[in-house]
Amino acid sequence: MKKIALTLLLFILALSCGGRKAAKANTDSANKVQVPEFCADSAYSFIKEQTDFGPRVPNTKAHDDCGLWIASKLEEYGAEVHLQEFTTQTFDKTTLKCTNIIGKINPNSSTRIILCSHWDSRPWADNDPDPANWSKPVDAANDGASGVGVILEIARQLQKKAPQIGVDCILVDAEDWGPGNNFQGRHLETYWGLGTQYWAKQKNQTSYHARYAILLDMVGGKGAQFARERYSVMYGKNVVDKVWDMAAQLGFGSLFKSKEGGFVTDDHYFINTIAKIPAIDIIPYLPNCKQSSFGPTWHTASDNIDNIDKNVLDAVGKTLLAVIYNEAQ
Ligand code: AHN
Ligand code: ZN
Numbered sequence: 068m069k070k071i072a073l074t075l076l077l078f079i080l081a082l083s084c085g086g087r088k089a090a091k092a093n094t095d096s097a098n099k100v101q102v103p104e105f106c107a108d109s110a111y112s113f114i115k116e117q118t119d120f121g122p123r124v125p126n127t128k129a130h131d132d133c134g135l136w137i138a139s140k141l142e143e144y145g146a147e148v149h150l151q152e153f154t155t156q157t158f159d160k161t162t163l164k165c166t167n168i169i170g171k172i173n174p175n176s177s178t179r180i181i182l183c184s185h186w187d188s189r190p191w192a193d194n195d196p197d198p199a200n201w202s203k204p205v206d207a208a209n210d211g212a213s214g215v216g217v218i219l220e221i222a223r224q225l226q227k228k229a230p231q232i233g234v235d236c237i238l239v240d241a242e243d244w245g246p247g248n249n250f251q252g253r254h255l256e257t258y259w260g261l262g263t264q265y266w267a268k269q270k271n272q273t274s275y276h277a278r279y280a281i282l283l284d285m286v287g288g289k290g291a292q293f294a295r296e297r298y299s300v301m302y303g304k305n306v307v308d309k310v311w312d313m314a315a316q317l318g319f320g321s322l323f324k325s326k327e328g329g330f331v332t333d334d335h336y337f338i339n340t341i342a343k344i345p346a347i348d349i350i351p352y353l354p355n356c357k358q359s360s361f362g363p364t365w366h367t368a369s370d371n372i373d374n375i376d377k378n379v380l381d382a383v384g385k386t387l388l389a390v391i392y393n394e395a396q
Contacts, residue, residue, distance in 0.1 A: 084108055100316045103392060104224055105384035107377040113140070113216035114208055114287060114380075118372050122188040122204035123211065125163040125241055130187065134166050137186060137215060137238060144222040146170030146236060153265045157244045158258040165240035167262050172225050176233030178396050181280035181344065182221065182387065183334055184214025185242030185262065193247035194359060194366035201247075206371040209364060210243065213287030213375065217384050224388060232394045235277060239263045239334055247366070256332045263334040267341035278394075279306045280346035282335040286383045288362045289376040292321075294328030294352035298336055303345035310347065313389050319382040328352035329360065349383060 084106035116136065121129035134150075141148050151167040168186065188207035192200040205211075218236050225234060239262035246258055257264065285291070299307050314323035331350055338346035351362045359365035364374050 100313070100389055102317060103385055103388035104227075105220060105381065105388050107381035107384065109223065110216045110220040110380045110384055111375060111377050113219045114212040114375055115372050117186075117212040117215060118206050118208050122190075122206060123186060124188050124190045124204045125165055125244065126161075134168060134186065134240075137219070138168050138170075140219050141168065141170030141222060141236060144219070145226045146172050146222055147174045151266060151269065153262075155241055155261045155265060157241075157261070158246050158250075158252075158255070161244070163241055163244065163261070165262055165265075167240055167266050168238040170222060170236040170238075171233065172222060172236065173229065173233040176396070178394075179233040179235055179277040180391070180394060181235045181237055181277045181338070181346075182218050182283065183237045183239060183263070183280055183338070183346070184218055184283045185211060185240070185260075185334060186215050186238045187211060187240050187243055187262070189243040189366055191247060192366055192368045192370075193249070195368050196358070197368070200368040203368060205366060205368070207243075208372045208375050209285045209288040209362070209370050210366070213285060213380070214283035217283055217286055217380055217387070220384055221388055221391070225391070228392075230391045230394065231396050232278075232391070234391060237266065237280075239266060242334055256336060259332050260334045260337050263337045264341060267337050270342050277344050279303055280335065280338045280344050281306070281310065281387065281390075282333060282338070282346060282348045282350075283383065284333055284348055284350040285361055285365070286349055287375040287380050288351060288364060289374050289379070290353070291351045291362060291376070291379045292324055292353060293349050294324045294326050296328045296348045296350055296352070297330040298339065299347035300327065302339040303347045306345055306347045310349070310386060310390055313393070314382065314386040317382075317385055317389060319386060322379065322382045323386070324352075
């Protein structure tokens with residue numbers, strides 16, 4: 068019975084993506100950019116597979132099991148996988164056993180770009196309207212799994228059609244164990260992005276370099292809109308222009324707004340300041356949303372699979388693949 072259900076699911080997936088060429092957004096004859104193949108159903112199923120493990124909070128079995136699953140998917144799609152294990156201390160003096168998962172596509176190419184996302188879940192839904200949820204971990208379908216899901220689907224597509232450049236998928240751990248609203252002490256940037264800080268310091272011991280990095284953070288929420296985040300503009304304006312121009316050319320200008328957003332302390336901040344690689348952040352900016360400018364489900368119990376929108380995944384995935392295929396050696 069289970070096997071039949073799985074076969075049926077794969078069949079539906081094949082029907083929904085495989086057959087038709089993705090040319091819908093490209094009917095304008097003046098538009099010379101080819102819309103790459105990207106299957107939002109597949110990205111969605113990668114998100115669901117992560118949330119099915121349970122919240123991926125560091126120091127839990129769900130976290131460790133999901134990390135191995137992510138690594139196995141990158142391997143399946145032909146990437147050279149490195150697990151960077153480390154321990155780190157949080158603002159509340161918890162010691163975490165963590166892993167950054169690195170998947171290198173075209174490992175021998177000297178010209179490289181980075182796609183980055185955190186894969187851990189926040190341990191507390193401390194922005195939930197109901198205080199009963201403040202101590203519960205977050206499913207993190209959007210704030211964690213969405214970026215990983217889009218990157219895994221990009222890796223799957225790159226195996227079918229190789230890019231000219233190398234692509235490093237860097238899935239960082241321990242981004243989201245930062246202090247919440249009720250924290251009494253001073254809020255430091257370094258409380259966030261612990262996995263990225265570790266990766267960037269290690270990187271500085273090597274000769275590794277990348278042309279630029281693109282961080283995907285909460286790229287699947289219903290009603291998402293992406294503005295030009297300010298640290299991204301400050302450190303990587305040409306990369307922001309490249310990505311936002313491509314989105315507009317593909318017909319996704321209603322999601323990728325040309326206005327400026329706020330300054331966000333996120334993984335890209337440490338790639339810029341420690342690793343010195345220009346890094347931008349694709350992150351929602353909804354200044355009129357009363358729960359959070361990151362969207363209504365941010366750090367709440369509602370950040371689950373029901374609030375993921377395939378159209379948002381589709382826009383982000385196609386835009387990034389088009390940027391990657393456009394990049395020359
Ligand atoms: C702060 O709230 C300081 N930074 C947001 C970074 C973040 C948390 N991204 C996802 N969750
Ligand atoms: Zn978060």
